[in-house]
Amino acid sequence: MGGVQIADLLLPGIAVEVDQLVLTDAEVRVAVLSGAVPAACSGCGRRSSTVRCCYQRTLADRPAAGRRERIELRARRLVCGNELCTRRTSAEQVPALTRRYARRTVALTAQLTDVALFLGGRPGARLFQRMTIDTCKDTLLRLIRTPPLPSSGPVPHLGVDEFAVQRGRTYAMILMATHRPVDVLVDRAAATFASWLRDHPEVRIICRDRAGSFRDGAQAGAPQARQVADAWHLLNNLAQAVERVIGRHRADLRHPPHLP
């Protein structure tokens, strides 16, 4: 099997050339060379292919054939041609394979993060032990905290409610778009809600319960928005109104005829 075919199998879509493949009972060791393509300077982003020196970088990767996999990358240190750049040289990063200072491949980091988000630290670490991937709960918890929160995007229709952080003592505010959470605010104060709304002028409808702080926050932060009651409170109001009417006209109710 040629080098290019092995690279396609082990490192699909990554611009490296497999130089050597060593298979032992415990691990797969893959020596790779980065391509001859120019790489971006980590200081200014200008691309360069002027090599100052080469060095070896070892990266843990996802297991292959039931064994630990280790990538030994012969990486380049490139000279930056931008006279205004503060860096004279910079270590190249191979797209989709390396990140600065990382000792894992991008693919392995993504896998660790996914499992950490689904299972949490300790159960995730146990699973990886079975998969012959070396990690620990602290690493997984650190990865959970690392990725930036996804942007909520425009929220024309917003739901707001409170939830207890410590029942009876500390409450926070949760903001929802349709079927998905958008943000969590530290308390349920009107000023906090208004401040968030001022950063989101796209809000047109605010669905809330009868809490005064939500009403005041919405009026102050999003005067353009229409405030509506949520479905649960509408039904609750309706049920209470029906009970009141029936209570007032109890005397008018007749006993139902006996059925045969």
Ligand SMILES: [Zn+2]
């Ligand atoms: Zn530069």
